[in-house]
Amino acid sequence: MIWLRRSRALRACVLVAATVSMLGAGACTLGGAAAGGYIGNRATNGSAVGTVGGAVAGGVIGHELGK
Numbered sequence: 001m002i003w004l005r006r007s008r009a010l011r012a013c014v015l016v017a018a019t020v021s022m023l024g025a026g027a028c029t030l031g032g033a034a035a036g037g038y039i040g041n042r043a044t045n046g047s048a049v050g051t052v053g054g055a056v057a058g059g060v061i062g063h064e065l066g067k
Contacts, residue, residue, distance in 0.1 A: 012038075032062020 016034045036058015037051050044050025 028062040028066025029059050030062070032065070033059035036061070 016031060033055045037055035039058070040054015041047070041051040043054070
């Protein structure tokens with residue numbers, strides 16, 4: 001069952017990456033927030049604070065990279 005969850009997460013990440021690449025440089029913030037939220041969620045074992053913190057950090061990084 002773990003491989004099924006991981007494959008779903010991988011598909012979601014690929015979908016977000018494809019959407020962001022189609023939207024252009026302005027969507028780097030969105031992609032960074034999505035990736036950061038996912039990583040924060042996984043790193044803190046589902047903590048809401050970790051998810052939000054990761055999303056904020058990822059959004060900031062994505063915004064800076066998109067400039």
